[in-house]
Amino acid sequence: MKRAATLLLVYFAFGSSVALCADAPAKADPSVGKQMVDKASCNTCHDKMMGGDGNRIFTRPDRRITSAPALTKMIRSCIAGTGASLFPEDAEHIAAYLNERFYKFESK
């Protein structure tokens, strides 16, 4: 009986690590990106610049970002400005969110 339980444990441990591995190269997820933008208070700076509605920075007529790679790059440098504990890879999720909601570039 004990042995069966151990086997079961091993099975679950192994099974879930395989699941984790399968998730690793997951596609950038806009909903994850949105949570990050909210949590990292990205718009505290942008709010001040845009008179209260920081999101307007992404749609302003003279916006700086005109391509998907430029967007990811800008997000990386802005992440550095937040002091939030975001990883460089998180920029991909954030880019997916900002692109879906505001920029609407074709693809990367």
Ligand code: HEC
């Ligand atoms: C320390 C202040 C600050 C913080 C915090 C900040 N930003 Fe920015 N962000 C700026 C400034 C300043 C600009 C405009 C740069 C310019 O116009 O030259 C900007 C511009 C941008 C742009 C380009 C807008 C355009 O014109 O198309 C994006 C995208 C962006 N930020 C994303 C983010 C994200 C995502 C976060 C959170 C991870 C973030 N920013 C946090 C200061 C900040």
